[in-house]
Amino acid sequence: MILPDTNFLDLGLPTSNGTVTLGSLLKFVVILSFWMIFSRILTIYLRRSLKDRVSKDVGEPILKLLYYGSLIVVFISILPLIGIDPSGLLLAGGVAGIVIGFASQNIVGNLVSGCFLMFERPIKIGDQVEINGIAGYVTDIRIISTLMRTYDGLLVRIPNQQVFTTNITNIVGHPVRRFEYTIRIRYSDDASAAIWLIKDLIDKEPFALLSPSPSVFVNDLGDSWVNITVRIWAPVSEWFGLKTRLLWNIKKTLEENGIEIPYPQRVLHIKSETEKKPQVAEEPKENEFEKNEPVLNFEERVLN
Template sequence: MANVTLPWLPPLPVELAVEDILKAAVIIVVALLAGRVIRKLIIRKSKETSLKWIINQDTADILFRMFVLGGAIWALYVLGIMNYSIGPTTVGNIAFAAGFFYFTYLIARKSRDYMIEGSGGEPGPDVVIRAKLFYYVLVTIAFFMALSFAGVSAQLSALLAAAGITGIILGFSAQTVVSNFISGVFMYFDKPLQIGDAVKVGDAGGIVEDIRIFSTRIRSWDGTLIRIPNEKLFNSNIVNLMRHPVRRVDIQVGIAYSTDADRAVEIIKEVLDAIPLVLAEPEPAVYISELSDSAVVIAIRAWAPSEKWFDVRTRIVLDVKKALDREGIEIPFPQRVNWFANDLRVRIEEPPEKPEGSGEGT
């Protein structure tokens, strides 16, 4: 009997029993039909159940692929091909390991997407990081289990040891990357900010757009993108402008010394009472805080919803200015008083008399 040899396989027989070929064909057809039936049933059921996060089109496709791949592997076993050796393992072990890793990867990816999408609304950074950690952990476990199923884990021990040494060397040269990753994990538990929060980090300020494992992205107030490494972010003073539902507005107004200060305070309180978004509790505070060089400084402290803080502040400034102008209360410019040690003597000279007949003024 003629044999065909391949460089990576032992000789394979050209002729196979007709019974085995027919049996393999039947297995593939049955697996294909069963996969399609299961797929249709799951798609139909997904329209009637509330468990759409697991019974849906994606689940149906994954199960269909599992039936087809399982039938193909079974058919190859019937034909005897899976029993051939490749070094220390067999074709069947490698095929099973590859199929196991492939379907675990699909399940991990879909689970990650379901965890993010099923959170409702805009997913927070804790949901995103939890989903990504679950994905990477499951894929890593599946990879090493696949190596074990393939029967090559022992042969890879030396390679993994060398890779470990190389990893240590690379770790010293990539301390920043590792530090950013660890800082991202710590921030996941600390939760100083969330996507959509208005924050200030050092000189940077804006809206948090994305929180990733190694960096955080902020859209600044002028629309530019700021990428901040997680290590720097974790070690910085983070001012979260929207963590609490209310926020205080602080404004200072200067009035002239000749003005009735009590009347000015009363007018400002009336202005605050007329603005709907100024909260009654905590109660606004208006008081004289300082006697500066050129003005009596009145401090205004009012509380407003955090998301409306800027609108309330601009409204208070405008309405206070209008009210003080309407009441004739002066907001003075900076003034200086010059003192001289000796009295100043000023000489005023009369203009010379004009001669008669000069013709001027005629």
């Protein structure tokens, strides 16, 4: 049996750290490729295993850290196969990192802010938030930036430094949320009856929480109406639906019971003069006759 000639694998390339053969270079590529495939398969397996145990916003950063971290460790450990000293590479990388850090402070700031966001977790994937005037759903929290999908369906990328240093309003961060109405009725209507009707509607809503209890009261006396304030707590998942549905039901119920929402009114008082002063004719002044006299004399001379 004739075996293939493998002497060509012993051909070497001299480097500062020794001779690199074609076989060692091939071994470097095989090990790195195998570990990339193995890390990808392991990541997929862990993602499926932790799907029901760990939330997505916690599991995804951990899986990414394990994947890229293992690749870096394996890559550095097999560098001697291609004649590169890892200690010298780390030293050069440290110096290059300092230079790049000064040149790209914003990127480094976003990177550090992304790490803080992953550990502090003020927001999670799927939360409804408002960040820097942008409201929507958090779709992904990456190392450099955070992705959001607005209520209009737009994809917005926000640098993590802005996310970490600005005010964040997490709409679904608390399990319950309060909403408020201001209902206006006429002065001629019975405010006590209006309050009773509104409370009866709230009691019929299954998602209106009893603790904290709802409150309905007269808050202000306006120019042409009485202001009734309505405050209700609801689960955050049912907050918007209850708010829109209950407001329309209050309007219809009040109108059915003769209680109307008034329009702005203004009362104008107009005074008319019943007696008019008699007009007195002005007597001609002597100066006017004197001015017209030369004209009259001129007409008489022409007629004659």
